[in-house]
Amino acid sequence: MTTIEAVREYLLENGNLGAVDDLTDDVPLIEREVLDSLGLLAFVEYLEVTYDVEIDDALLVRDNFETVAQVARFVDRLRAGAP
């Protein structure tokens, strides 16, 4: 499974999809409130464990979590060793 597929699958299972019909790569996750503060921390924990990466609080910013595609890119960058 690619990162983007894994991210989508996680959010389909755990995100708040009340205002989202179809979780495409570019649905705004924060604006549509798919992720809230509790959801974000659980999601970060999942990413850290699944991909064996460390995500510093300073990296918890909108740019890295805006969309499914951006989260996947962010994780892939971390795995490649670049923040």
Place this chain on the structure above:
Amino acid sequence: MIPFLLHHHLERWAAATPDAVAVEDRGVAWTYRAVDARANRMAHLLAESGVEPGDRVGLWLGRSADMIAAGHGASKAGAIAVPLDDRAPTARVSTIASDCGIRAIVTVADRADVGKHLAGAGNDLRSLVALGDDTDTTADAGLVVFGERSLAGMPDTAPPGRGTERDAALILYTSGSTGTPKGVVLSHRCAGTLGEFCVDWFGLRQDDRLAHIAPAHYIAAVGEIQTALVAGATLVIPASDVMVFPAELPRFLVDARIAFFGGVPSMLAMLVERGNVSAADLPALRGITFAGERMAPRLVRRLSEAFPGVRLGHGYGSTETGVCLIAHMPQPVPAEFARLPGSRPAPNMDVFVVTEDGRRAGPGESGEIHARGRGVMTGYWGRPEETRRVLGPHPLDPDCAEPVFRTGDIGVIEDDGSITVVGRRDHQVKTRGVRVELAEVEAAVAAHPDVAECAVVAIDDELFTTLLIAHVVARAEVTPRQLATWCRRRLAPAMVPARFEIHDGLPKTASGKVDRAALGDARSS
């Protein structure tokens, strides 16, 4: 004139300091004159759309300057404002619209279609104001939709004042134990007192900038808005994601030069544990309040360390009562700080504890906390029986004509006469500052066709104080994911259990009830 209706404070400052900034909404400044003029236009438009005094007007807007203008517009029209959760699924909004017979909804342009859908669902919705919509007024299947142009065409002068301070101003929906949300009806004086006491408590001034961060449909948001408008101060609204990312809230507080803000413990925990911020970054900050759920003494100490010169206030209350009890934390908080100091009644409130055998509790005794005073609700909308269960004659003083609210919370009287809240009598819990009736969550889970039995319990959590866990016995194959999706379509986000666990059976007590303690319920005794 002494302000007695919700919108009087706004009108007072619009006359006295029209060019002062009332609201800063994501960087856009709205003067007192501008907010009041938009509220006046809204009042005229609502009246023209057929809204009569006492009619319910839904505000489906989220935290914004428009929400504040529309809410005050509804008040000026003599209507009752019903702030709606802009994150809630449409089904929940529809339930609320039917429950209190909403006549008109004010919302944003891109939600107008959902409004049309609601109007078709057999409720009393007749008109909709779509803010930011440039199209002409349309009428479709009994629903008239007004856009921004209709609003702009209305006079910006105040409509004739109507009503008294005891008339209903707001209905706020909270979690109901019967499985459906219930509407708490608050009068103009309830709404006013929320702001008035905070201004005194923290010595707030016109040049202060106050944060508006509570979700718009909570009583905490009414408090934030009224506090700023009573003080003639500036209310600053951040982008929505300050509550999501740990670094965003401190950045907002710094950039917006906030003097005063309130939060629930989980938010403040995030701020001090992960926000990486200190008093030096926030020279304007003078006061922080916390309320909504249990506050760990350790967290109070961390707040005190991070913000040594700042007054820390603890509030206890509910949607039904406003703020009942308040306490100041010692500053600095001593190193050996094992428990919070006891609280005293808030201004305009009479709060006392009644023992199980019906006496006023004295030092060392405990009982149910009762509240009377300006903050107490009128009742639950359309639920006379539920209202009577909690709002009734004074249990200790038969001569008292005013109803007294039984909070359902257990309090202990300290040696100095102050009150400490120690727990609940029922299955109501707080998670992330939101009040949740476990029965309402259980009803939603149990409504799933594949669920045979379920129990929802609250467990302790370091950061979020409390998490909801659903324990489910299935009658057919069902996954936690399916149950979560099911709940998200029916419940407000904070009410959706954080985890679903599927079991073959649930542990039972000798009497055959679900053994909640065995499921780890932090509230079971």
